[in-house]
Structure formats: C-alpha cells, structure tokens
Amino acid sequence: MPYAPLTPSAILSSLLLFSSAAFLAFAAACDGGDKAALIEIKAAFGNPAGLSSWTSGSPCCSAWSGVECDSTTGRVTSLTVFALNVSARVPPAIANLSALQSLNLAYNRLYGPLPAFLGPPHLPDLSFLRLDGNRLSGRIPATLTVFDLSLVGNRLSGPLPPSFAGATFGDVDLGDNRLTGDASFLFGHKKKLNALNLERNRFEFDLSRVQLPKVMDILKIAHNMIYGRIPAEAAHRKWLQFDVSYNRLCGPIPQSKYIQQFGASHFDHNKCLCGPPLAPCS
Ligand SMILES: *[C@@H]1O[C@H](CO)[C@@H](O)[C@H](O)[C@H]1NC(C)=O
Numbered sequence: 380m381p382y383a384p385l386t387p388s389a390i391l392s393s394l395l396l397f398s399s400a401a402f403l404a405f406a407a408a409c410d411g412g413d414k415a416a417l418i419e420i421k422a423a424f425g426n427p428a429g430l431s432s433w434t435s436g437s438p439c440c441s442a443w444s445g446v447e448c449d450s451t452t453g454r455v456t457s458l459t460v461f462a463l464n465v466s467a468r469v470p471p472a473i474a475n476l477s478a479l480q481s482l483n484l485a486y487n488r489l490y491g492p493l494p495a496f497l498g499p500p501h502l503p504d505l506s507f508l509r510l511d512g513n514r515l516s517g518r519i520p521a522t523l524t525v526f527d528l529s530l531v532g533n534r535l536s537g538p539l540p541p542s543f544a545g546a547t548f549g550d551v552d553l554g555d556n557r558l559t560g561d562a563s564f565l566f567g568h569k570k571k572l573n574a575l576n577l578e579r580n581r582f583e584f585d586l587s588r589v590q591l592p593k594v595m596d597i598l599k600i601a602h603n604m605i606y607g608r609i610p611a612e613a614a615h616r617k618w619l620q621f622d623v624s625y626n627r628l629c630g631p632i633p634q635s636k637y638i639q640q641f642g643a644s645h646f647d648h649n650k651c652l653c654g655p656p657l658a659p660c661s
C-alpha cells in the first residue's frame with residue numbers, strides 16, 4: 380500500500396505544523412534599522428496615544444499597530460498611521476524604511492512640503508501612498524511616481540511634475556487641492572490608469588486631445604477649467620464614476636448606457652456641452 384491513510388490526527392498534526400511555521404514566519408525579528416527609524420517617526424509624530432504599542436521592548440513586526448513586515452527579512456513593508464490627529468511634518472526617518480511598499484498617513488494634520496523621498500529612488504518598492512486629508516502644501520515633487528497615489532484634500536499647488544508623463548499609475552487621486560495647468564499627460568491608450576480624480580483644482584487643458592486609457596473606469600474632473608470636447612471613445616468605457624461638471628467643455632456628450640447612468644449634474648455647468656442628459660444640441 381503506497382499511501383498511509385489520512386487519519387484525523389495526521390490532518391491535525393500537519394495543520395499544527397503549518398500554523399506554527401506560519402507563526403514563526405510572522406514573528407520574524409524586526410529589522411534593527413527599521414525599528415530605530417520607527418521609534419524616531421513615533422517621536423516626530425509627538426508620541427500619539429494611538430502608537431502606544433510601539434515600545435522598544437516589543438517586536439515591531441508582530442506587536443506594533445500599523446506595522447507589517449516581510450516575513451523572511453523582517454524589513455518593514457507597510458506603515459499605517461491613519462487618523463491619529465498627528466500634527467507634524469512628514470518625518471525624514473521614513474526614508475530609512477527602504478523596503479516600504481505601502482504608506483498610509485491619511486487624515487492627520489501633517490503640514491509642510493511633500494518630501495522628495497516618498498518614491499523612487501529612496502523608496503523603490505513603494506506602490507501605495509495615501510496622504511489624503513492633511514495640510515500638506517507646495518508642489519508635488521517629481522519623485523512621487525507611486526502606482527496608487529492619493530493626495531486628496533491637502534493644500535498642494537502648482538503644476539504636476541513632467542515626470543508624471545512617463546510614470547506608470549493605476550490610481551491617481553489629486554482632488555481638493557490648488558493644482559494648476561496641464562494634466563493631459565496622465566492619459567494615453569496604453570496607460571494602466573483606471574481611476575483618475577482631479578476634482579476641485581485649477582487644472583486647465585484640452586480634453587479633446589486625450590486618449591482615454593483602455594482600463595479607465597473612473598474619471599472625476601469636476602470643478603476645474605478644462606476645455607474642449609469629451610472624447611468620443613468615452614462611449615466605449617464601462618464607467619463606474621464619471622463627472623465632468625463645472626468646467627469649460629463644449630460639444631455633444633458621447634452616448635452609451637454607461638454614460639447615461641449619470642444624471643445631468645455630472646455634466647452641468649460647462650460652456651456648451653449638449654445632448655442627453657443635458658438639452659439637445661442645436
Ligand atoms: C537613517 O539613515 C541615515 C542615513 O543612512 C542614518 O544616518 C540615520 O542614522 C538613520 N536614522 C535612523 C533613525 O535609523
């Protein structure tokens with residue numbers, strides 16, 4: 380008989396083996412340099428009560444809230460300090476967490492400029508960055524080419540960096556800032572951008588010239604100074620969200636059931652957009 384029968388106790392012991400291995404892996408010692416950087420970040424944040432689990436005597440990968448590590452290297456891969464009312468600049472010690480893939484500091488009171496280390500080359504693996512709902516100001520640095528980028532609800536100003544033209548983005552959320560100028564270089568048939576939010580800024584560019592990315596299903600550009608026409612190919616995207624209201628657009632609205640699901644409020648207050656759900660084109 381080639382195989383031993385799979386008894387309940389054999390199943391149980393293999394489960395136990397598996398789970399203790401998983402636990403050991405999970406508890407891989409936290410990288411010493413990363414731990415020192417986190418302690419410095421906690422101090423820079425004013426030692427908020429929400430980070431009371433961050434103590435030098437406990438393992439940072441398993442015991443510290445908002446910290447996740449690579450199970451084999453013990454390097455910090457994910458840091459979340461969300462809605463803790465932290466009032467500080469973005470701490471330079473974050474640049475020491477060079478294996479970071481995900482950084483979420485949303486809904487605090489962070490102020491000052493966006494540091495250039497929030498992206499390659501300092502943080503080459505960073506692919507998720509959320510800083511929405513803070514008070515960050517100044518321009519967006521050229522290095523912030525992070526795949527999933529949210530800077531919604533800050534005080535950022537000036538034009539987008541030209542480096543964004545060649546970057547690979549999946550999700551770009553820049554709403555509720557004071558950004559100006561051109562954003563058309565974020566578009567392109569072959570781009571991987573599936574969600575773009577530019578709402579309530581001062582962007583000004585010709586929408587007729589953009590090629591909608593094939594994967595795009597969220598386009599929120601309301602409350603800007605965007606002109607030209609809605610590209611005809613908008614009729615061929617399965618929109619989940621679409622809002623172009625309060626701009627300077629003109630011409631017929633491309634017609635499809637995915638466009639038609641949105642009411643007039645998503646098209647209103649433009650220069651001369653026409654056709655359903657707005658008034659017929661004359
Ligand atoms: C961060 O990195 C810099 C440069 O490598 C080093 O001088 C500094 O001591 C590090 N800070 C911490 C808190 O580890």
Ligand SMILES: *[C@@H]1O[C@H](CO)[C@@H](O)[C@H](O)[C@H]1NC(C)=O
Pocket residue numbers: 464466488
């Ligand atoms: C947030 O922090 C500020 C000081 O930075 C303080 O005045 C305010 O009361 C805090 N808010 C909450 C909800 O803790």
